[in-house]
Amino acid sequence: MNWGKGVFLAFVSFAALVAGLVTVSMRQDVNLVTQRYYEEEMNYQAQQERMMNTRALTVLPKVVVSDSGHFELQYASLRDIQDGEIVLFRPSSSRLDQRFTFRAHDDSVAKFVIRPTTPGMYRVQITWSMHDKSYYMEQIVNL
Known part of the structure; x- marks a missing residue:
């Protein structure tokens, strides 16, 4: 050769x-973090203001996950909430994300049913409006 x-x-x-x-x-x-990535990036300052509003609260919402396929949003001021959204965000796959909406409850606990999903780490992203202010917080849970 x-x-x-x-x-x-x-x-x-x-x-x-x-x-x-x-x-x-x-x-x-x-998988992008969200399909509306660029639109949400433009609203970055509004997101920072939501997080600052949340830090100013004395009592924060808490998410409790049970083994029976549901989770609870526990918040003493739940009756004052105008509207809200919870996103179960799976960083590794957007196909596993789940969205829930909620409104004011007389009780301080709101229950949500989780559709069957892959076990692992999820970020619970909670956005809500109360007293004409918007709030945002995240909590990491294992399903």
């Missing part, structure tokens, strides 16, 4: 390797 064939085979092998890596990388599923 001469030098020409060796160089040619090296280039062909390299091109095949690059083509294979490109094919594999194109088939990877890329």
